[in-house]
Amino acid sequence: MKKKRIAFVCSGGAAKAGAYHLGVALALQEKGFVFSGGLVDDPVEHESKKLIDIYVGSSAGSIISTYLASGYSLENIFDSFLGRKSPDAQGRILRKLTYSKMFSLRKDMGLFRTLSELSEGVRMPALARFIQGIAKDSYESLFHWKWLKWSGVFATTGIEKYLREEVLPSNDFKRLRPDLFIVATQLNHSRKVVFGKYKYAVDPLDKTVGYRDDVGISDSCAASTALPLIYAPYPIKSEQGKVVYYFDGEIRDTLSTHVATDAGADLVIASYTHQPYHFTKEVGSLHEFGMPAILIQALYLMIERKIQSSQAMHTKHKLALDAVSEFFRDHQLSDELRKKCMKVMEEKLGTRRDVEFVYIHPKSNDREMFFGDHFNLSGKGMTEIVRSGFKSAIDILRRHNLE
Numbered sequence: 001m002k003k004k005r006i007a008f009v010c011s012g013g014a015a016k017a018g019a020y021h022l023g024v025a026l027a028l029q030e031k032g033f034v035f036s037g038g039l040v041d042d043p044v045e046h047e048s049k050k051l052i053d054i055y056v057g058s059s060a061g062s063i064i065s066t067y068l069a070s071g072y073s074l075e076n077i078f079d080s081f082l083g084r085k086s087p088d089a090q091g092r093i094l095r096k097l098t099y100s101k102m103f104s105l106r107k108d109m110g111l112f113r114t115l116s117e118l119s120e121g122v123r124m125p126a127l128a129r130f131i132q133g134i135a136k137d138s139y140e141s142l143f144h145w146k147w148l149k150w151s152g153v154f155a156t157t158g159i160e161k162y163l164r165e166e167v168l169p170s171n172d173f174k175r176l177r178p179d180l181f182i183v184a185t186q187l188n189h190s191r192k193v194v195f196g197k198y199k200y201a202v203d204p205l206d207k208t209v210g211y212r213d214d215v216g217i218s219d220s221c222a223a224s225t226a227l228p229l230i231y232a233p234y235p236i237k238s239e240q241g242k243v244v245y246y247f248d249g250e251i252r253d254t255l256s257t258h259v260a261t262d263a264g265a266d267l268v269i270a271s272y273t274h275q276p277y278h279f280t281k282e283v284g285s286l287h288e289f290g291m292p293a294i295l296i297q298a299l300y301l302m303i304e305r306k307i308q309s310s311q312a313m314h315t316k317h318k319l320a321l322d323a324v325s326e327f328f329r330d331h332q333l334s335d336e337l338r339k340k341c342m343k344v345m346e347e348k349l350g351t352r353r354d355v356e357f358v359y360i361h362p363k364s365n366d367r368e369m370f371f372g373d374h375f376n377l378s379g380k381g382m383t384e385i386v387r388s389g390f391k392s393a394i395d396i397l398r399r400h401n402l403e
Contacts, residue, residue, distance in 0.1 A: 003356070004266055005054060005264050005266060005267070006033070006050065006054070006268075007261075007265035007268045008025070008035075008055055008269050009055075009057075009061075009256065009259075009260055009270040009271065010056070010057045010058070010062075010271050011059070011060075011270070011273065012058050012059025012060045012227075013060055013274065014060050014227070014374035014375050015102075015382070016369075017059070017272075017273045017374075020271065020369070020386070020389035021060075021389065022074065022081070023388060023389020024360050024390070025074050026074050026078075026389075026393075027391075028052070028269065028393065031394075031402055032050050033048075033052055034050055036069075036177055037068055037070055037071030037176075037178060038070070038169065038176070039175050039176060040176070040177050042071070052068075053177070054181075054263050054264075055068055055181065057181070057183070057221075057249075058254075059225050059227065059248050059249050060225065061271075062183070062221045062249065063097070064077075065181075065182070066221055067094065068178075069176050069180040070167060071090070071169065072088060072094050073088050073089065075088075076088040076094050077094060080094040080097070081096070081383075083379065099375075102158060104154060104155050104156070104158030105155070106153070106155045106232055151232040152228070152232030153230065153232075155231060155232050156225050156231050156234050159218075159222050160218045160222035160234075163217065163218040168217055171216040171217050171218055173213065173217055174213075180197075181256075182194070182196065182220035182224050183224060184224040184234075184246040185246060185248060187246060190208055190252075191208050192209055192249065192253065193211070193212055194259050195212050195213075199212060200262055203350070219236055222234045224246070225249075226247040227247070228247055231247070233247045234246050234247070253310075254274060255307055257310070257357060261352060261355050266352070266354045267356050268357045270357065270359050271360045271361070272359070272361050273362060273369060274303040275304070275363070275364055276304055276364065277300075280365050283367055289371075293371070307359070311357070314351060317349045318351060318353055320345075321345055321349070324341065324342065324345065325342060328341070358396065358400050360393045360396050360397075361392065362389075362392055368385075368388060369385070372385060
């Protein structure tokens with residue numbers, strides 16, 4: 001391996017994605033990769049050319065990334081999925097993320113109040129006004145529906161507390177040995193924010209990305225996991241002391257692989273679960289499975305397009321850089337001038353020629369992954385998803401000769 005730094009990027013997708021990422025991580029470990037974790041002053045246990053010391057997580061991927069960066073072993077994480085209280089080599093026990101911790105009712109919206117408002121909102125007169133408003137293209141009428149003014153039934157405060165009190169050896173990004181980055185989306189702006197130990201300079205041509213180094217890990221994860229409709233946006237104070245609301249880190253970008261390259265990674269391994277279904281005779285057409293399957297397929301198709309567009313852009317940039325480099329060599333031009341030219345082009349294009357990407361995702365005919373419950377925390381369900389991630393990763397790593 002000639003690569004200097006390796007990054008592991010984990011996307012969102014609720015509990016199903018978390019289990020899948022663990023399966024991918026187990027496959028990487030099987031192939032000799034080592035996960036860096038723990039505090040900066042902890043003794044170094046492993047020296048490896050296949051050391052993963054950069055983690056980028058969004059939504060559910062932020063929790064798995066935090067587990068790994070905190071130093072928990074993959075076996076310890078898997079035991080926590082099953083509810084086993086098994087200590088790791090350091091004697092630590094990773095507590096299970098339960099439904100009660102994952103779904104905390106908002107303090108300003110009790111369960112009975114929520115149900116009563118829902119009941120009020122779906123009465124026939126209100127439903128008739130809704131249909132009439134749609135017919136007249138008056139979509140603004142939706143904003144007058146009382147029950148549509150929720151910002152979310154649940155809060156991610158339980159996730160924040162769980163990480164802060166039961167998981168993290170330190171809530172400070174700077175105290176962790178590896179580089180951990182958590183991605184969230186700013187609610188009232190066209191910007192995603194990357195929380196971590198560094199505050200990189202913002203590209204003047206791209207004001208849609210910002211870095212912050214003054215937020216705790218648990219707050220960052222709570223912001224990143226605030227899935228719209230289910231969770232209310234999570235408030236974090238700005239550097240100026242104003243409250244800024246954040247929600248799901250996947251809104252703008254499904255895979256923030258650029259964060260890994262910003263941190264210096266030249267091998268980026270990205271894991272995601274948003275794989276659209278491709279027709280098979282055994283399963284049939286999705287229209288037979290009703291609206292939920294159709295909506296998931298539509299969402300996955302949109303996400304797949306974003307990922308493929310990013311991949312295609314990176315490939316085109318590398319091909320252009322390679323063509324310019326070959327031009328210099330073919331015409332026996334100054335090698336020093338060639339290197340200067342390549343450096344300028346890489347900076348302008350925002351692409352590094354030395355970076356390689358490995359994308360790991362479910363197979364298009366993986367029925368269990370597509371139809372699987374996103375919030376299933378049962379031991380059996382989690383185990384099946386972990387197995388799926390492991391199999392997918394082994395196959396893809398073999399194709400990339402990462403043995």
